[in-house]
Amino acid sequence: xxxxITSTGNSPDSNVDPRFGRCAYFVIYDLEIGxxxxxxxxxxxASSGAGPASVKIVADKGVKKIVSGEFGIKIKSIxxxxxxxxxVVKDHKKKVSDIIEMLNH
Amino acid sequence: xxxxxxxxxxxxxxxxIKGLKPSCRGGGITKNEPVFLFLxxxxxxxxxxxxxxxxxxxxxxxxxxxxxxxxxYSAARQKVALAFVEVREIVVEGGKVYYDSAWFICNSxxxxxxxxxxxxxxDNCPLCGSNxxxxxxxxxxxxxxxxxxxxxxxxxxxxxxxxxxxxxCPICGHDICRRQ
Numbered sequence: 140x141x142x143x144i145t146s147t148g149n150s151p152d153s154n155v156d157p158r159f160g161r162c163a164y165f166v167i168y169d170l171e172i173g174x175x176x177x178x179x180x181x182x183x184x185a186s187s188g189a190g191p192a193s194v195k196i197v198a199d200k201g202v203k204k205i206v207s208g209e210f211g212i213k214i215k216s217i218x219x220x221x222x223x224x225x226x227v228v229k230d231h232k233k234k235v236s237d238i239i240e241m242l243n244h
Numbered sequence: 245x246x247x248x249x250x251x252x253x254x255x256x257x258x259x260x261i262k263g264l265k266p267s268c269r270g271g272g273i274t275k276n277e278p279v280f281l282f283l284x285x286x287x288x289x290x291x292x293x294x295x296x297x298x299x300x301x302x303x304x305x306x307x308x309x310x311x312x313x314x315x316x317y318s319a320a321r322q323k324v325a326l327a328f329v330e331v332r333e334i335v336v337e338g339g340k341v342y343y344d345s346a347w348f349i350c351n352s353x354x355x356x357x358x359x360x361x362x363x364x365x366x367d368n369c370p371l372c373g374s375n376x377x378x379x380x381x382x383x384x385x386x387x388x389x390x391x392x393x394x395x396x397x398x399x400x401x402x403x404x405x406x407x408x409x410x411x412x413c414p415i416c417g418h419d420i421c422r423r424q
Contacts, residue, residue: 204370212256212295212305219345219360226371227356229260241353244373 142168143197144238145207149177151236155228157208160189166235167200170242176200190214198223206238253284253316254307255341258349258356258380261286263335266327279327282339285320292317351376393420 145162146153156162161183167176178196182189190211197205204224208231218225228238268274284306291302303313327334345358348366352374359366368375392399395418413420 206371210256212291212297215256215344222360224360224370225358227257227260228371229354229356238371241372244371 140170140204141200141202142170142204142206142242143200143202144168144235145205146177146235149179151175151234151239153235155206155208155231155233155235155238157231159205159207159210159214160193161185162193162207165193165197166239167197167202168239168242173243175239188213191217194218194221194223250340251308251312253287253339253341254305254344255283255287256305257343257347257358259283259286259290259336260356261336263333263337264327265333266331268331274331274333276330276332278333278335279323280338281320281323281334281336283336283341284316284339285323286336287341288313288317289320289324347380348377349380350374351378356380394418 144166145156145159146164146166147156147162148154149164151166153164156164162180163183165178165180167178168174178200180193180196182192185192190213194214194217198221202223204226205218206226206228208228210218210225210227263278266274287306288302291297291305292299295302297305299314299317300310302317303310306313306316308316324334326332345360346365347356347358348369349356350369350372353369353372355369355371357366357370365379366377369377393413393416396413396416398413398415412418
């Protein structure tokens with residue numbers, strides 16, 4: 140199963156991005172093979188519609204869970220219809236590597 | 245004539261904030277009564293001033309009419325102003341709300357997560373795998389339905405459609421009113 144984590148940078152030491160639609164990078168982590176892929180977000184500076192466009196990027200990768208700090212209201216219904224689970228991390232100081240470690244519980 | 249029933253307002257999920265405490269001039273803790281900011285009022289401030297929606301769009305998100313949304317929003321602003329001016333604590337709780345999917349909180353890592361299968365509850369946190377999770381969807385709904393005795397301060401459950409102004413406190417016999 141694949142999990143998307145929003146990241147502020149392109150290394151595992153970057154912090155989790157508190158925003159989903161306009162995060163800098165998506166980290167696509169595969170739980171079965173343990174691979175990570177960093178996908179830059181083209182909607183980083185979009186003025187509107189960043190959320191649905193970002194959902195499309197991660198949904199095309201076959202992601203079933205998204206870990207982020209905050210989800211906008213426009214994407215809630217899209218994620219529900221795609222049955223993608225939202226995980227809200229309130230501690231924004233957490234690193235991507237910490238999240239991956241927690242996912243491998 | 246009894247008033248119309250309140251529509252339940254749809255909100256996105258449980259807010260991360262439980263409340264705000266004022267920092268008083270000269271230090272110390274305020275002894276004033278806290279202001280109860282309902283969950284729908286918190287959501288209205290979030291939709292309008294954080295997500296920058298207009299009232300029409302925001303009312304559709306919450307599943308209420310545009311005038312009702314504006315009333316919720318103005319009530320929210322009045323409560324925030326009240327807390328600022330009278331140095332009162334803000335407590336975010338209560339309100340007639342529902343979440344459109346089940347939300348859970350993990351007590352071990354502190355994350356929130358939703359679950360799509362409403363019939364089956366999850367056993368573990370999807371992030372850290374801990375089974376110390378609690379459902380936030382069911383316990384916070386409809387706390388506005390509380391009445392309080394004007395004399396002894398005892399709280400009672402409020403039944404929908406019941407006029408509590410005509411009821412008496414079962415303990416001391418005084419009038420009771422809705423919790424403000």
